[in-house]
Amino acid sequence: MFIDEAEIMVKGGHGGAGKVAFFRNRKGSSGGNGAPGGDVYAMATSNLTHLKPFTEVVKYIGGNGGPGGPNKRTGLHGKDLYLKMPIGTSIIDIVTNKEIVINENNPKILLCKGGAGGLGNVAFKSPINRTPQNAEPGKEGQERNFKLILRLIANFGLIGLPNAGKSSLLNKLTAADVRTANYPFTTLEPNLGVYNGKVIADVPGLIEGASTGKGLGIKFLKHIEKVDLIFHCISIESQNVATEYNTVVNELKSYNPKLPEKKSIILLTKIDLADQKEIDEKVKELKKFNKDVLAISIFDEKSLEKLKQVLTK
Numbered sequence: 001m002f003i004d005e006a007e008i009m010v011k012g013g014h015g016g017a018g019k020v021a022f023f024r025n026r027k028g029s030s031g032g033n034g035a036p037g038g039d040v041y042a043m044a045t046s047n048l049t050h051l052k053p054f055t056e057v058v059k060y061i062g063g064n065g066g067p068g069g070p071n072k073r074t075g076l077h078g079k080d081l082y083l084k085m086p087i088g089t090s091i092i093d094i095v096t097n098k099e100i101v102i103n104e105n106n107p108k109i110l111l112c113k114g115g116a117g118g119l120g121n122v123a124f125k126s127p128i129n130r131t132p133q134n135a136e137p138g139k140e141g142q143e144r145n146f147k148l149i150l151r152l153i154a155n156f157g158l159i160g161l162p163n164a165g166k167s168s169l170l171n172k173l174t175a176a177d178v179r180t181a182n183y184p185f186t187t188l189e190p191n192l193g194v195y196n197g198k199v200i201a202d203v204p205g206l207i208e209g210a211s212t213g214k215g216l217g218i219k220f221l222k223h224i225e226k227v228d229l230i231f232h233c234i235s236i237e238s239q240n241v242a243t244e245y246n247t248v249v250n251e252l253k254s255y256n257p258k259l260p261e262k263k264s265i266i267l268l269t270k271i272d273l274a275d276q277k278e279i280d281e282k283v284k285e286l287k288k289f290n291k292d293v294l295a296i297s298i299f300d301e302k303s304l305e306k307l308k309q310v311l312t313k
Contacts, residue, residue: 004150004190004222006054007094012141012269013037013062018123020135023072029131030070030262031121032156037114037141038062042091045084052152054085054200062112065138068120072302078114088153094145111146115139147164149222154310157224159252160233161244165269165298167191169233170202172298173280173311190223196312201227221255229310230264236274236295241282245289265292265310272297 005150016034023030040062060083066075076250083103085091091109092099118136125132174193191202201223224230238244245266252259265285271279279295286293292312296303 003050003052003055004152004273005091006051006148007145008054008144008148009059009143010040010083010111011059011061011143012039012112012143013081014064015117015138016065016067016075016078017137018118018120018135019068019070019073020121020133022131023071029125030072032068032070032075033120033123034071034117034136034138035065035075035077036117037065037138038080039110039114040081040083042089042102042109042111043082043084044087044089044102044104046087046185048084048086050086050229051089051148052125054083054146056149060093062114062141063135065114065117067138068117072120072122075117080114083111086150088151090149090151090189092147092149094147106196112142113181115141151226152192152223154192154223154227155198155200155229156200157227157230158200158202158233159224159230159236160219160235163237164233164235165267166202166233168268168298169267169296170200172304172309174200182235193261195264198311221252221259224254224262225259228263230259230262231268232264232290233267236268236270236279236282238282239267241285242288245286249289264290265294266309268293268295270297271295271303273298288306 014037018032018034021031022028040060059201060081062081063079065078068075087103090099090101094211100106100109118138121132121135124134158170160166163270170191170193173195181277190204193200203221205225232245232248234244249260266289268279268282268286283295294306296307
């Protein structure tokens with residue numbers, strides 16, 4: 001199952017305690033300092049494409065710092081912890097709502113600092129007190145809670161109501177091999193395919209009321225927030241293409257008011273099921289909303305040529 005959201009608790013390692021110790025015959029303090037606890041980092045990786053590991057393990061803690069030793073020895077530094085996350089993951093601090101995205105330009109992010117090590121009794125020696133009996137405990141590591149959201153890295157996004165032909169089109173253009181059938185919600189999670197080096201994302205079908213949780217809801221729309229171009233698929237079988245277009249656009253607005261402002265092309269799909277008169281009428285109707293309309297069929301290579309030209313620009 002494709003997991004694109006998770007919540008985790010992250011904590012830096014505990015600092016090591018300072019040491020109370022003395023040289024032989026109590027001729028002076030010799031207790032060393034405790035070491036800092038380990039830090040916790042997020043690291044970008046291309047070998048992971050989902051967030052499932054972060055739903056199976058939700059607490060991550062850096063290694064504890066070692067205690068100070070006699071003869072002024074400092075403890076061993078706590079082991080740093082590296083959390084490998086898919087490229088494109090947004091890391092959101094649940095308390096401050098601050099968000100940072102891990103990607104090729106930002107491949108390593110410090111999430112939590114380890115706690116400071118405590119001072120040993122050497123640090124408290126003075127001309128007045130050459131054999132202090134006190135040392136500091138180590139400090140707690142920084143603790144934070146994060147929400148992780150994965151947005152797929154895609155150049156193009158396919159959207160539309162169920163049975164609009166999105167998955168079939170992805171299969172035709174790429175080697176995605178997505179399951180298709182003539183019933184709603186065949187696609188239950190986003191699918192990716194590559195055409196001429198560009199990534200196409202097929203987003204599960206929306207329905208009216210998706211923004212209020214109907215159908216599959218709008219949880220997958222995050223994956224088209226950063227695409228360069230949206231393909232809005234509408235089947236020639238639609239009884240009212242204008243209503244269908246507005247239904248999807250309204251759901252986009254409910255999720256993110258800026259989404260409908262993205263560059264888009266309407267694809268009138270499955271035109272092999274209609275005559276030319278019906279195709280022309282529906283293309284004319286759709287051009288009232290967007291001047292860029294392509295009428296296509298996966299069974300008609302000629303109709304796909306203009307689409308392929310767009311994909312290769």
